[in-house]
Amino acid sequence: xxxxxxxxxxxxxxxxxxxxxxxxxxxxxxxxxxxxxxxxxxxxxxxxxxxxxxxxxxxxxxxxxxxxxxxxxxxxxxxxxxxxxxxxxxxxxxxxxxxx
Numbered sequence: 001x002x003x004x005x006x007x008x009x010x011x012x013x014x015x016x017x018x019x020x021x022x023x024x025x026x027x028x029x030x031x032x033x034x035x036x037x038x039x040x041x042x043x044x045x046x047x048x049x050x051x052x053x054x055x056x057x058x059x060x061x062x063x064x065x066x067x068x069x070x071x072x073x074x075x076x077x078x079x080x081x082x083x084x085x086x087x088x089x090x091x092x093x094x095x096x097x098x099x100x
Contacts, residue, residue, distance in 0.1 A: 001032050001033065001034060001062070001063050001064070001065070001072070002032075002033045002038075002039050002060040002061060002062055002063065003016055003017070003027070003030035003031065003032060003033065003060070003061050003063055003072065004016065004017040004030070004031070004033070004039075004042045004043060004046050004058055004059070004060055004061070005017075005030075005058065005059065005061050005079070005082065006023070006046060006049075006050075006055035006056060006057055006058035006059070007055060007056050007057060008023060008054070008055055009053050009054060009055055009056050010054075013025055014082045014083065014085075015055060016029060016030035017030060017031055017042060017045075017046055017058070018030060018031055019031040021045060023049070023054065023055060027071065027072060027074075027083050028071045028072070030063075030072065032063070032072065033060070039060045042060075043058060043059070043060065046058035061074050061075075061076075061079045062074070062075040062076065063075060
């Protein structure tokens with residue numbers, strides 16, 4: 001089973017293509033693609049969003065379902081990191097301005 005992922009062009013965040021053709025930051029919203037034909041078709045639709053400057057670098061990610069009723073989990077470690085965000089706690093922290 002596969003899903004389609006990309007980076008949103010506006011802010012660089014990891015997004016997943018849902019069944020309605022929209023992009024979501026939540027992996028559970030991703031459309032689950034059962035065969036290679038479905039993957040190729042979804043990538044073709046994703047390329048239209050590349051041409052529209054919505055996302056960059058869409059590609060298929062293999063996912064597994066660890067147990068019945070559980071959420072999909074990327075099969076590769078690299079993709080698990082992308083789903084969970086930066087690996088350091090302060091990566092998204094912004095310095096605060098001090099009051100004068």
